[in-house]
Amino acid sequence: MARSDYLFTSESVSEGHPDKVCDRISDEIVDLFFREGPKHGYSPWDLRCAAETLATTNRVVIAGETRGPKEITHAMVEAVAREAIKSIGYEQDGFHHATCKVEVLLHSQSPDIAQGVDASGNKDEGAGDQGIMFGYACNETPVLMPAPIAYSHKILELMAKARHAGKEPKLGPDAKSQVTLRYVNGKPVEVTQIVVSTQHLDASMTSADVRAVVEPYVREALPVGWITPKTVWHINPTGAFVVGGPDGDSGLTGRKIIVDTYGGAAPHGGGAFSGKDSTKVDRSAAYAARYLAKNVVAAGLADKATIQLAYAIGVSEPLSVYVDTHGTGKVDEAKLELILPELVSLKPRGIRERLGLNKPIYARTAAYGHFGRTPDADGGFSWEKTDLVDALKNAF
Incomplete structure (x- = not known):
């Protein structure tokens, strides 16, 4: 009980916390690829970005793996990093957008990873990694967050x-x-x-x-x-x-994952979000799980709902779907586990299509939580929509 x-x-x-500065820079780089890639002949389905950022006193180091047009240069990456720092408001002696040293160490994505993720022939797009992802919603607040x-x-x-x-x-x-x-x-x-x-x-x-x-x-x-x-x-x-900021304490991308999600009120699969394109199920499947959980609660089927999804690298279908309504459910959890994947494809490609994730919508997620936000007209925070409510009610 x-x-x-x-x-x-x-x-x-806040956005100026050292770790959040790094999350913002990493997500600005993801947006850069989705914004500029299609201008140079790349399908957004084929773009890849996994950018990690370290920040300390007057220094930023960016590393990771990408796939995109050659026109996205290291100079462009440095420019968006400086603009992010400026937008946050750092113009201090120990950390200034104009004078800090920015080192870009991005390189091409491993072909071994690419062959598991890319669609080819009869093979659908696979998950970008193994792992477990959780989504949660509750009726404690109007935005269905703890x-x-x-x-x-x-x-x-x-x-x-x-x-x-x-x-x-x-x-x-x-x-x-x-x-x-x-x-x-x-x-x-x-x-x-x-x-x-x-x-x-x-x-x-x-x-x-x-x-x-x-x-x-x-x-x-x-x-x-x-x-x-x-x-x-x-x-x-x-x-x-x-x-304050990186001058007072070094920062790293992905070090505030509980702040990003549910504040410890629900489980976390362990994977960070920022800096990752939508093929990475750490991000996209966590968004999908929140989308499903929020709609379950918004439909009045439970006061609380936790949903777990699990994936294997290169495999399209989730390995498992688990629903827990914490004793507040009005419907059978096992039936929900069958119905939810019928309403929304939980394959990586299906998630990206359903939620419209192949867009430059990620920098705005880097501070103040990825969940509990208002959906934007351009597709940002699409996972916060409650457009499954009628279908869920009709299913029962």
Whole structure:
């Protein structure tokens, strides 16, 4: 029996966090391939990109494997990396978009991997790797996400928007948030602890000064009444936070996978998303699993749903489909496991077609979560659509 009364905590990190800087650069490179490849005769189905980024004091190193036209040069990759750093807001002595050294070490994809993934003859496109992927949804929030991670993201999004708009010029790009919620009868009812640490460009600011700046955004992000007189606040608890971003701590692509997904409220298969094109099932199948889980909950078939998919490299069909509705289901889970693959092809190519993943839509996913977002008109966050609801209801 699941516990009904408990505390649960999730964290988020801002776009300027060192790891998120790297995720952003890696995803900008994926977008570069999908944007420029078709201009030079490459089908988006044939493009490949797996870009990893390391960032430290005034240095960025980009490595990985790609396939695309020769017109996508290392100079172009360096340019998009610098533009990403500029967009985030780094113009500091220890990390500046114009002066940091950028080293590009991308090379061609292994032919051994390519032969397993590429479609040929009667062989359908295979999975880009083995692995397990999870999708999750619950009815705790309007976006069908766990409340602690959803509101941790929201706090930092509001702060970032204010910083970019020039409303908070003393805030720097690097920030972290953490929200602890009390659950009663399985539902979140109040905030017991709030943590916000944010870089500040005015070295004279105290923790109290920073709280005066950020508290309005915290209160705006959280539901009315959830912050009480008993809520404990931890704002810049170490004191000064002037040196931030990759100058203060090195960053790596793919090191914030729990922030990217469900804040620890659901399992994670272990694979990162950023820097990978849509043949990589670490990314595309995780999106598909979220899409299915969200539609199950949106259809009213369960209050919570976890879906696991498993793949083998070079094999098209998933090895298994597992559904767990955590005792909240209104329908048989085994039947759902049969129906979901009938409604949506879970082959890598089927996922890419269904969700329209062969597009430059990835840089926007690099901060504030890949899930719980609003679908964009150009196909971004397509996995957040709830267009399977009627079909799921009709199936039962």
